[in-house]
Amino acid sequence: xxxxxxxxxxxALGFEDGVGDGERFxxxxxxxxxxxxxxxxxxxxxxxxxxxxxxxxxxxxxxxxAGTELSxxxxxxxxxxxxxxxxxxxxxxxxxxxxxxxxxVVRGYCGESRSVLFxxxxxxxxxxxxxxxxxxxxxxxxxxxxxxxxxxxxKLAPDFLCPDGIPRTEDGTPIAGAxxxxxxxxxxxxxxxxxxxxxxxAPAKILSDDPATEIDVPAPAAxxxxxxxxxxxxxxxxPERSQYYMNLYRTGMSALKYAGxxxxxxxxxxxxGWA
Numbered sequence: 001x002x003x004x005x006x007x008x009x010x011x012a013l014g015f016e017d018g019v020g021d022g023e024r025f026x027x028x029x030x031x032x033x034x035x036x037x038x039x040x041x042x043x044x045x046x047x048x049x050x051x052x053x054x055x056x057x058x059x060x061x062x063x064x065x066a067g068t069e070l071s072x073x074x075x076x077x078x079x080x081x082x083x084x085x086x087x088x089x090x091x092x093x094x095x096x097x098x099x100x101x102x103x104x105v106v107r108g109y110c111g112e113s114r115s116v117l118f119x120x121x122x123x124x125x126x127x128x129x130x131x132x133x134x135x136x137x138x139x140x141x142x143x144x145x146x147x148x149x150x151x152x153x154x155k156l157a158p159d160f161l162c163p164d165g166i167p168r169t170e171d172g173t174p175i176a177g178a179x180x181x182x183x184x185x186x187x188x189x190x191x192x193x194x195x196x197x198x199x200x201x202a203p204a205k206i207l208s209d210d211p212a213t214e215i216d217v218p219a220p221a222a223x224x225x226x227x228x229x230x231x232x233x234x235x236x237x238x239p240e241r242s243q244y245y246m247n248l249y250r251t252g253m254s255a256l257k258y259a260g261x262x263x264x265x266x267x268x269x270x271x272x273g274w275a
Contacts, residue, residue: 001214001215001217001222001225002211002213002215003206003208003209003210003212003213004211004212006029007025009226010025010229010233013226013230013245014230014241023209024233025209025233026209028229028230028232029229030205030206032225032228032232033203033205033206033225035228036217036224037203037218039257040218040220040221040253040256042200042201042202042217042218043164043198043199043200043201043218044159044160044201045196045198045199046153046160046195046196046197046199047195048195049193049194050149050151050191050192050194051134051192052189052190052191052192053132053145053149053190055130055131055132055143056076056132056133057073057075057076057130057131058128058129058130059129059130060127060145061125061126061127062118062125062129063123063125064085064087064118064120064123064124064125064126065123066120066121069117069118069119070117070118070119070126071115071117071118072115072116072129073114074110074113074114075114076110076131076132076133077109077110077132077133077134077135078107078108078109078110078131078142079108079110079129079130079131079132080105080108080128080129080132080145081105081106081127081130082104082105082106082127082128082144083103083106083118083124083126084102084103084124084125084127085120085122085123085124085125086100086120086121086122086124087119087121087124088118088119089106089116089118090116090119091111091113091116092112092113092114092116092117093113094113105144107140107144108142128145128146130144145189146189147189148177148186148188148189149186149187149191150184150185151184151185151186151187152183152185159201159202160183160199160201160202161199161200161202162199162200163198165198166180166197167179167180167187168195168196169193169195169196170193170196172196175187175191176188177191178195203216203217204216221253221256224249224252224253227246227249227252228245228246228249230242231246231249
């Protein structure tokens with residue numbers, strides 16, 4: 001639906017002289033869209049390919065005795081490890097970094113470095129040291145040897161609002177061990193393949209009153225949008241007429257939901273309050 005179509009349909013509801021002030025109409029349309037999508041969410045679907053995390057080299061646990069130096073070789077493009085205790089590590093040719101913590105996850109790019117040097121006056125342990133051939137664009141995307149991997153759904157789908165299903169493979173089979181926590185997709189580290197996730201998406205805001213502007217309203221509920229917009233337009237001047245169109249909208253929305261809202265899986269933990 002375009003902005004022009006919305007104004008024309010609202011005018012046909014009883015605005016003999018048009019819809020009046022442009023700013024007022026734009027404000028009413030924005031309020032109407034915000035309410036409509038909470039009752040009939042727009043549907044989205046995320047599809048992407050996830051490659052299994054396979055390290056080039058890995059060491060499960062390395063004990064570092066106090067007062068000694070330990071050099072661990074690097075032979076790939078990126079690396080990650082967990083370290084606990086008190087000490088210092090430094091990639092060859094890099095800047096030393098101190099730590100004093102029970103557990104710290106470290107990620108980095110190998111670059112010209114051929115080893116990581118560990119030093120410290122106390123005993124500590126390096127765990128899950130892994131070197132990868134992959135070189136993700138952002139350091140936080142470098143994988144680890146943790147049993148699961150986390151993906152930001154807001155990065156994968158900028159219009160993500162909340163999940164509307166469970167993670168599945170391309171053929172619709174649920175992915176064993178996968179889940180969604182808030183806006184984070186969690187997959188087993190060893191999973192390799194296509195991922196599909198249905199979600200409720202946040203509609204694009206109405207930023208302009210240009211007649212050609214496309215309004216991102218869910219298609220099945222588009223016929224109710226003018227009724228709701230008209231209700232907000234009359235809210236201050238003619239409350240009774242405003243309520244009349246609000247009642248028509250409510251009746252139409254109830255019928256739309258009864259006719260068949262999308263089936264939704266509930267195998268996720270909602271932390272955003274939208275479910």
